Each structure stands twice: as C-alpha cells, then as structure tokens.
Amino acid sequence: MAPATPHTSPIDFERIFHPKRIAIVGVSQEGLGFGAGIFVSLRLIGFEGEIFLVNPKGGDLNGEPIHRSVEEIPRAIDFAIIAVAARAVPEVLEACRLKGAAGAEIFSSGFKELGTAEGIALEEEIVRVAARGIRVIGPNCFGIYCPRSGLTVLPGPDLSRETGPVAFSSQSGGMAVDFANAGKSVGLKFSKVVSFGNGCDLRETELLDYFRDDPETGLVAMYIEGIRDGDAFFESLRRTTARKPVIVNKGGLSAAGRRAVQSHTASMGGSREIWQSILRQANAVQVGDMGEMVQACLAFSLLPRRTYHNITVLGGGGALGVAAADLAESFGVQIPAFEPDLAGRIDELLPKPGSSPGNPVDVANPFVPPKTLKAIMRLAAGDPRIDLQIFTSLLHHYKNMAMLTGRPIKAVTPYLELADDIHEVAAETGKPIVVILSNPKSGPDHLDVVDMFVDARRAFIERGIPVFAELRDALRAIGHLNAYYERKS
Amino acid sequence: MNKDQALQLIETARKEGRKTLSEYEAKQVLAAWGIPVTREVLVEDRAALAGALNAIGFPLVMKGCAAEIAHKTEKNLVRVDIRGEAEAVAAFDEIMAGLDGKGGVLVQEMIGGRRELVMGLTRDPQFGACVMFGLGGIFTEILKDISFRKAPLERHDAMEMMGDIKGHKILEAVRGMPAADTGTLADMLIRIGQIGVEIEAVAEIDLNPVILDGARPVAVDALIVVQ
Incomplete structure (x- = not known):
C-alpha cells in the first residue's frame, strides 16, 4: 500500500470537517442513490454551507440545479462527496482537487475490497491523486459526521447537531452509523465521527494524530480491523493517551498458532494476546464490543477525570447487595461498609422492614419518596472514603401504582424530581452519581413503562447524569476509567 | 563472547x-x-x-x-x-x-529453585518485535499466563508486564523463598527486546525456563530461531 500523503495542515482538516462549500458528485434524479441520499440528509440535518450537485446529465434535484461537471461549479470548494462509479472516481477526485477541495469522502465501492486487479489498480490511482494534495476518506465508506458543521454520514439525517467530546473513527461504515445513533440514544455527544472504509489515504493513525490536537475532541473511540503501520499507530496511540483517553474495539482477533513458528513465545503470541498487550502498553482502553464502547465513552465523557475506587450503591432490585459487591470487586471497585454511626443515621430514614442501611443500601420499598433518597445520598456522600455513588432505580414498579390509582404511569412516577435531587446532591457533594435505569417491564403490555423510561432517561441525561442499563455496565465502565487515569502519567 | x-x-x-x-x-x-x-x-x-x-x-x-x-x-x-x-x-x-x-x-x-518463568521474543506481523513474560516450565502451555510488550521496552514496561500475569505473586516472597530480583528480571526483558530491535536475523527467542535461584533469575534453557 502506498504511504499516506505526508503533510496535512490543521487548516486542511478544518476545511474537511467544517467545509463552507461542498460538491456532491454523482447525484441521480431518480431514486435515492448515495449521492441524492446524502444531499437530502445534509439538508435535513441542517448543513448551512453551500452544496453544489454534479451529474453529467444535468437537471435539478429538489430545486437545486445539477452541474454537468465539477469544472462547471462556479466557486472554489472545500470538500467533495463522491458517489460515482468506481472507474470514474480518480478523474472526479482530480477535478475536485483542481477546484480547491482540501479533502473528499468517497462512498463508491469497487476497489481493493473486491480483491480484483482492476479494483486494486483504481485504488492505487486514488492514492496517486491524493498525494498531489487532496486528502481522501474512503473509498467504500459512509464518510464524516460532524455535528458542529452539519456534515453527516450516510444515512444520517436524524443525528444530533449538538457537539461534544467524543471522536470516533471506524473502518466499518455500519459501525460508524450505529455508534452515532447508539450514542445519541444514551446522551453521547460527538466532535467527529469518521467512517473511512478501505482507508487508502486517511485512516486510523492520521485521524488519531488529528484528534490528539483537536480542541473539540476530549476522547477518542476507534473501531479497528487492520492497521497500515503498527509502529506509527503505536507511537501515535501512546502520544494521544498521554493527553486524552483512547478507547479501542479491535475486531477480528485470532488466537495464536496460525503461523508456522518454532518457539513457545511465537506460538502463544497471536493477534489477540499481542493487541491486548500493545493497547495496555500504550494505556488505551480495550473494549470487546460496541455496547461496551458506548458505555465507556459515556463514563469518560460525563464523569470528572479521576479514579473512583470506593463507591456506594443505593436502591433496590434482586440480590442487590450480593450482586453489587461481587461485580464491583471484579472491576476493581470497592463498596466499603459504612461506619455504624453513619449506618444508624441512614437506617432512621429507611422504610421498615426489609431495608438495609449498610453499603449497599437496600431501600426495600420502590416507592420511597425522592426527598428521602436525596437525604440518604447526602448522608452517604459524607463518608470521606466515598468517591462516587450509584443509584439503582426501581421506576418500573410505578406501573403498579399507576394501575391501582387509575392514573398514567408518567403522572405517578417522580422521575423529574428524582433527576433534580440527584443532580443537586452530586453538585453539592462533588461526588458524581450514576443512575441505573433497568426496565424488566419492556414487553408489548408495558409500552407505557418503556415510554416513561425514555422520558426518565432524558431527564437524567439533560442534567449531565450518566445513565446505564445495568449495574454491571456502569461498574465495568468505571473500571476502565480507573485503569486509564491510574496509569496516565 | x-x-x-x-x-x-x-x-x-x-x-x-x-x-x-x-x-x-x-x-x-x-x-x-x-x-x-x-x-x-x-x-x-x-x-x-x-x-x-x-x-x-x-x-x-x-x-x-x-x-x-x-x-x-x-x-x-x-x-x-x-x-x-x-x-x-x-x-x-x-x-x-x-x-x-x-x-x-x-x-x-544445576540451578536449584522451584519457581520457573518464561521469557521470549516474537515478531508480530503488525507490531514487530514483541517480548513475552510468563509462568514457565510445564505451566507455560497449560496456563498460558503470559503478557507481551512491544520492543523496545522501557523499564516501566518491563516492570508492568511482570505485574500483568495472573500469577504475578510468584515473584513475591512466598513459602520461605525470597522475593525475585525484579530489577534483573526487568533488565533481561529489556535486553531481549534490544536483541529483537538490533538483530533482524533473530526471528524468535525462548528462555524457558528461567529459574529463580533464590532471588536470582537464570536462563536454564534457551532457543533462538533465526531467519
């Protein structure tokens, strides 16, 4: 593979991620192909820049004139989106370069991924054009999502315009789109999401280098299948983690033993073992799947940057005490028992019988008023050992109260008050509170409960409170945070 | 030599x-x-x-x-x-x-000592020379309790990779045996990495076992694969 073009100035990246004028080459008037699809998506998400459409047939799309060639575009452009047939890509890319574009994303497929001589030759041609001075995302990708500029991936008309700290780069386009959507659902805010597909020019290392210095990016998440240059990637990773967290999901890890080797060392050093060690050596956070990556990003972006070794767990749910202690230990977190005096004061607030004032605090009754929970959390935060509190909600039980009183579940569930109280206690004590919203009532009979949970989640997220679906997810994410900040020098 | x-x-x-x-x-x-x-x-x-x-x-x-x-x-x-x-x-x-x-x-x-470790070098197709540390002897293949670091290793890497294995307590004072000389162990790991960086012709290395003679590590058997 030819090397990437050696230098890209920050100004070029600024024009790639925040372009003022873009060209979409390869829009069809019939149907929603990639070109027309991205045009509509950009309009729907509210991209404010100028868009120039190109198709040799001309005409117009939703009232927007279609130019017959890139050369016909009347102004210089910053960025191009290319969705023409593979064979036409090199020429179009060169025309975009001559039109002043700093970069282009190429949705088209039909290149190296085919493994054919023609596909490989075409991709090499793209690399040669890129080396003349236009940076390329793709080919065979879904492009860039940047909430601040309004660029969006294909298909991403419904992504958020709220900018935030999370940058994500992904070889897989589907993964990029899913991550952007999953992130939106749980309250992650993105600086940039890049699906780079075949990654013939810009890919993992170049993007990591950019994200390291990007003031919009507070943490980097990556989905990696293969990498171009192990040494360069490792160096970039190490330098980046010294400044901000990097969370890596490496796909396609194989056990050792594929290669013909003679030593124990080589036979045990499969990609699984080596990647795990390399990521640890560079102090990157390794996650096993997208769910874990979303959760880790949530913890890294919402919790203050430090370690959390001693926590409280308050609330209810099956076998809370035992389960919580076991789980916490496996992620290197402690749930220290309260001193008798503190336990006594908490006990005075708890409903009887069935509650337990130690740590975890089992409130036993799901209808304990937020006011009481607030007082308990305030007392528990007074234990100087405690770094963070986890509240495990039992909101689904309000369905029973709704049925008994004949009122809608949203009217009887005090989630807004709870969100306000939790926010207040966390702010006043300086000890973050994480909320577990798990809903066992999620079937077709309980769509009102599901709906209420959506609102409750939003209420917490809007107040900056991290919400996880399961206690295990939260503890694992906190474990990642601890591992990173402990080893960051 | x-x-x-x-x-x-x-x-x-x-x-x-x-x-x-x-x-x-x-x-x-x-x-x-x-x-x-x-x-x-x-x-x-x-x-x-x-x-x-x-x-x-x-x-x-x-x-x-x-x-x-x-x-x-x-x-x-x-x-x-x-x-x-x-x-x-x-x-x-x-x-x-x-x-x-x-x-x-x-x-x-003959080195007397009941604690056996393994060290080695492999060349990963993506990351190049990588150094291994783990439990040695017959446990190497049975437990696969190992860790790797990309060469060249800093002292910090060497110390940390020893702590990464599940059985890292074998290096502590245990059952009347003294704590291992982790300074020398770290030097050994760093130097294996140096060999990997300096001699392209060395493809793989095994030091198995490295026996702790009291606190002192000694490579008792060794294999070097050349390319």
Missing part, C-alpha cells in the same frame, strides 16, 4: 541454512547482551569431559546439544542431578548415542 562475535555466530548459522541455534550458541548470544544464563561447557569429545566436570562442579546437568534439536526432554537427552564422575561418563555415552553423532553434550550447572 562479545556482541560482534555473537552476530558472527548468527550469520554463520544462517549461511549454513540452519533455522535455529543450539542451546549453547543461543546462551552465548544472550550472555553477550548481558542476560544471565547457566555456566556450562560444551563437550564433544569424551576426553574433554573430566575438565568440564571440574569446571562446573557437582551436582550438574547434562544435555544433548545440537542445532536442530528441540524437545530435549521428550527425546530423553537430558540428565539432571548428576553427582559423580562415573554417572557423568555413563550419561555422556548415552546422550551421545541418542544424538546420532551430531553435536555434543552440554555440561551445565
């Missing part, structure tokens, strides 16, 4: 079309990089045996030693805890017979 001589040794082995160095050669290379190995003498002629026994002292270990033999134990080419000359002579003859005329017998100091 100094580093230049060690490089020469590897070059010669490659020119002869060999894929591995003998244990004796491998240890000389390792020693040239300052890695502690057993004291040993290679005896190819029965007449030289007495001098070797004198130099090493009883009890000692005798092993068949040739470039292309691995799995010496399985091939019954290892005798341990030899305590006298008659026993040594008998062992010499048996081992030589098992070697079919290739190579010689390594007369080696």
Whole structure:
C-alpha cells in the first residue's frame, strides 16, 4: 500500500470537517442513490454551507440545479462527496482537487475490497491523486459526521447537531452509523465521527494524530480491523493517551498458532494476546464490543477525570447487595461498609422492614419518596472514603401504582424530581452519581413503562447524569476509567 | 563472547541454512547482551569431559546439544542431578548415542529453585518485535499466563508486564523463598527486546525456563530461531 500523503495542515482538516462549500458528485434524479441520499440528509440535518450537485446529465434535484461537471461549479470548494462509479472516481477526485477541495469522502465501492486487479489498480490511482494534495476518506465508506458543521454520514439525517467530546473513527461504515445513533440514544455527544472504509489515504493513525490536537475532541473511540503501520499507530496511540483517553474495539482477533513458528513465545503470541498487550502498553482502553464502547465513552465523557475506587450503591432490585459487591470487586471497585454511626443515621430514614442501611443500601420499598433518597445520598456522600455513588432505580414498579390509582404511569412516577435531587446532591457533594435505569417491564403490555423510561432517561441525561442499563455496565465502565487515569502519567 | 562475535555466530548459522541455534550458541548470544544464563561447557569429545566436570562442579546437568534439536526432554537427552564422575561418563555415552553423532553434550550447572518463568521474543506481523513474560516450565502451555510488550521496552514496561500475569505473586516472597530480583528480571526483558530491535536475523527467542535461584533469575534453557 502506498504511504499516506505526508503533510496535512490543521487548516486542511478544518476545511474537511467544517467545509463552507461542498460538491456532491454523482447525484441521480431518480431514486435515492448515495449521492441524492446524502444531499437530502445534509439538508435535513441542517448543513448551512453551500452544496453544489454534479451529474453529467444535468437537471435539478429538489430545486437545486445539477452541474454537468465539477469544472462547471462556479466557486472554489472545500470538500467533495463522491458517489460515482468506481472507474470514474480518480478523474472526479482530480477535478475536485483542481477546484480547491482540501479533502473528499468517497462512498463508491469497487476497489481493493473486491480483491480484483482492476479494483486494486483504481485504488492505487486514488492514492496517486491524493498525494498531489487532496486528502481522501474512503473509498467504500459512509464518510464524516460532524455535528458542529452539519456534515453527516450516510444515512444520517436524524443525528444530533449538538457537539461534544467524543471522536470516533471506524473502518466499518455500519459501525460508524450505529455508534452515532447508539450514542445519541444514551446522551453521547460527538466532535467527529469518521467512517473511512478501505482507508487508502486517511485512516486510523492520521485521524488519531488529528484528534490528539483537536480542541473539540476530549476522547477518542476507534473501531479497528487492520492497521497500515503498527509502529506509527503505536507511537501515535501512546502520544494521544498521554493527553486524552483512547478507547479501542479491535475486531477480528485470532488466537495464536496460525503461523508456522518454532518457539513457545511465537506460538502463544497471536493477534489477540499481542493487541491486548500493545493497547495496555500504550494505556488505551480495550473494549470487546460496541455496547461496551458506548458505555465507556459515556463514563469518560460525563464523569470528572479521576479514579473512583470506593463507591456506594443505593436502591433496590434482586440480590442487590450480593450482586453489587461481587461485580464491583471484579472491576476493581470497592463498596466499603459504612461506619455504624453513619449506618444508624441512614437506617432512621429507611422504610421498615426489609431495608438495609449498610453499603449497599437496600431501600426495600420502590416507592420511597425522592426527598428521602436525596437525604440518604447526602448522608452517604459524607463518608470521606466515598468517591462516587450509584443509584439503582426501581421506576418500573410505578406501573403498579399507576394501575391501582387509575392514573398514567408518567403522572405517578417522580422521575423529574428524582433527576433534580440527584443532580443537586452530586453538585453539592462533588461526588458524581450514576443512575441505573433497568426496565424488566419492556414487553408489548408495558409500552407505557418503556415510554416513561425514555422520558426518565432524558431527564437524567439533560442534567449531565450518566445513565446505564445495568449495574454491571456502569461498574465495568468505571473500571476502565480507573485503569486509564491510574496509569496516565 | 562479545556482541560482534555473537552476530558472527548468527550469520554463520544462517549461511549454513540452519533455522535455529543450539542451546549453547543461543546462551552465548544472550550472555553477550548481558542476560544471565547457566555456566556450562560444551563437550564433544569424551576426553574433554573430566575438565568440564571440574569446571562446573557437582551436582550438574547434562544435555544433548545440537542445532536442530528441540524437545530435549521428550527425546530423553537430558540428565539432571548428576553427582559423580562415573554417572557423568555413563550419561555422556548415552546422550551421545541418542544424538546420532551430531553435536555434543552440554555440561551445565544445576540451578536449584522451584519457581520457573518464561521469557521470549516474537515478531508480530503488525507490531514487530514483541517480548513475552510468563509462568514457565510445564505451566507455560497449560496456563498460558503470559503478557507481551512491544520492543523496545522501557523499564516501566518491563516492570508492568511482570505485574500483568495472573500469577504475578510468584515473584513475591512466598513459602520461605525470597522475593525475585525484579530489577534483573526487568533488565533481561529489556535486553531481549534490544536483541529483537538490533538483530533482524533473530526471528524468535525462548528462555524457558528461567529459574529463580533464590532471588536470582537464570536462563536454564534457551532457543533462538533465526531467519
């Protein structure tokens, strides 16, 4: 593979991620192909820049004139989106370069991924054009999502315009789109999401280098299948983690033993073992799947940057005490028992019988008023050992109260008050509170409960409170945070 | 042997079309990089045996030693805890017979110690030279309790990779045995990484076992694969 073009100035990246004028080459008037699809998506998400459409047939799309060639575009452009047939890509890319574009994303497929001589030759041609001075995302990708500029991936008309700290780069386009959507659902805010597909020019290392210095990016998440240059990637990773967290999901890890080797060392050093060690050596956070990556990003972006070794767990749910202690230990977190005096004061607030004032605090009754929970959390935060509190909600039980009183579940569930109280206690004590919203009532009979949970989640997220679906997810994410900040020098 | 001589040794082995160095050669290379190995003498002629026994002292270990033999134990080419000359002579003859005329017998100091570690080098297709540390001896393959670091290693990397294995407590003072000399262990790991960085011709290295003789680590067996 030819090397990437050696230098890209920050100004070029600024024009790639925040372009003022873009060209979409390869829009069809019939149907929603990639070109027309991205045009509509950009309009729907509210991209404010100028868009120039190109198709040799001309005409117009939703009232927007279609130019017959890139050369016909009347102004210089910053960025191009290319969705023409593979064979036409090199020429179009060169025309975009001559039109002043700093970069282009190429949705088209039909290149190296085919493994054919023609596909490989075409991709090499793209690399040669890129080396003349236009940076390329793709080919065979879904492009860039940047909430601040309004660029969006294909298909991403419904992504958020709220900018935030999370940058994500992904070889897989589907993964990029899913991550952007999953992130939106749980309250992650993105600086940039890049699906780079075949990654013939810009890919993992170049993007990591950019994200390291990007003031919009507070943490980097990556989905990696293969990498171009192990040494360069490792160096970039190490330098980046010294400044901000990097969370890596490496796909396609194989056990050792594929290669013909003679030593124990080589036979045990499969990609699984080596990647795990390399990521640890560079102090990157390794996650096993997208769910874990979303959760880790949530913890890294919402919790203050430090370690959390001693926590409280308050609330209810099956076998809370035992389960919580076991789980916490496996992620290197402690749930220290309260001193008798503190336990006594908490006990005075708890409903009887069935509650337990130690740590975890089992409130036993799901209808304990937020006011009481607030007082308990305030007392528990007074234990100087405690770094963070986890509240495990039992909101689904309000369905029973709704049925008994004949009122809608949203009217009887005090989630807004709870969100306000939790926010207040966390702010006043300086000890973050994480909320577990798990809903066992999620079937077709309980769509009102599901709906209420959506609102409750939003209420917490809007107040900056991290919400996880399961206690295990939260503890694992906190474990990642601890591992990173402990080893960051 | 100094580093230049060690490089020469590897070059010669490659020119002869060999894929591995003998244990004796491998240890000389390792020693040239300052890695502690057993004291040993290679005896190819029965007449030289007495001098070797004198130099090493009883009890000692005798092993068949040739470039292309691995799995010496399985091939019954290892005798341990030899305590006298008659026993040594008998062992010499048996081992030589098992070697079919290739190579010689390594007369080696016997390292007493119940804690066995493994160290090594592999070349990952993506990340290049990587150093391994883990539990050694028969546990290496059974437990696979190992960790890797990309070379070159900083001291911090070496210390941390020892802590990464599940059985890291084996390095602490345990059952009357002293805490391992982790400073020397770290040096060994760093130097294995240096060999990987400095000698492209070295494809793989195994030091298995590295035995803790009290606190002191010693490479008791070694394999170097050349490319």
